[in-house]
Amino acid sequence: DAKTTQPNSMESNEEEPVHLPCNHSTISGTDYIHWYRQLPSQGPEYVIHGLTSNVNNRMASLAIAEDRKSSTLILHRATLRDAAVYYCILRDISNFGNEKLTFGTGTRLTIIP
Amino acid sequence: SAVISQKPSRDICQRGTSLTIQCQVDSQVTMMFWYRQQPGQSLTLIATANQGSEATYESGFVIDKFPISRPNLTFSTLTVSNMSPEDSSIYLCSVGSASMNTEAFFGQGTRLTVV
Numbered sequence: 001d002a003k004t005t006q007p008n009s010m011e012s013n014e015e016e017p018v019h020l021p022c023n024h025s026t027i028s029g030t031d032y033i034h035w036y037r038q039l040p041s042q043g044p045e046y047v048i049h050g051l052t053s054n055v056n057n058r059m060a061s062l063a064i065a066e067d068r069k070s071s072t073l074i075l076h077r078a079t080l081r082d083a084a085v086y087y088c089i090l091r092d093i094s095n096f097g098n099e100k101l102t103f104g105t106g107t108r109l110t111i112i113p
Numbered sequence: 114s115a116v117i118s119q120k121p122s123r124d125i126c127q128r129g130t131s132l133t134i135q136c137q138v139d140s141q142v143t144m145m146f147w148y149r150q151q152p153g154q155s156l157t158l159i160a161t162a163n164q165g166s167e168a169t170y171e172s173g174f175v176i177d178k179f180p181i182s183r184p185n186l187t188f189s190t191l192t193v194s195n196m197s198p199e200d201s202s203i204y205l206c207s208v209g210s211a212s213m214n215t216e217a218f219f220g221q222g223t224r225l226t227v228v
Contacts, residue, residue: 034216036216036217041221041222042221043205043207043219043222044156044205044219045219046216046217046218049216087155100146100161100209101146101207102158103148103156103157104155105155106155
């Protein structure tokens with residue numbers, strides 16, 4: 001799986017939008033961009049994923065650069081419950097059936113009340 | 114979606130002993146995955162467990178140290194053998210998605226401390 005690069009940590013004020021960047025300059029045409037987050041003392045949970053177009057769901061939005069070499073996870077209004085480590089992961093569709101995930105170091109998001 | 118139950122949730126073990134971690138899924142899945150998360154670190158894949166075949170181990174992990182069973186499509190175990198303090202980690206079970214448009218699911222993890 002291709003490598004991703006994320007800032008080690010970020011801080012945001014409560015009820016403010018948060019933009020979490022991810023660089024994936026070696027992404028291939030068959031890689032989906034997935035985001036997971038890990039709340040304290042829990043296993044990772046899915047947040048959102050996309051291929052080329054921007055995506056929205058109830059948790060977040062995913063903005064994908066036109067060249068797909070970077071993406072940004074957007075939390076529109078951060079709450080204290082959003083404090084977690086956020087992982088940007090590339091999943092190769094050609095490997096479907098072998099669903100292992102390669103986790104990078106992730107971004108530790110701290111929310112300031 | 115899939116609900117994954119891991120047992121035990123945590124344990125403190127003596128060095129030299131072994132611990133078996135159980136992972137139960139509420140639906141049939143083809144592949145199950147075991148990850149290790151060392152203190153303050155990210156997740157690292159230990160092995161992939163297919164029903165009816167030997168597990169596939171990632172580089173740096175061996176069957177003698179981390180034997181895995183996969184007796185059916187809803188259950189798997191990971192054993193941490195001959196433990197040392199360096200094995201103190203969180204061990205997580207995961208199942209893959211039914212398609213590329215769905216997500217992977219994780220158990221809550223087993224927090225192991227070896228003393």
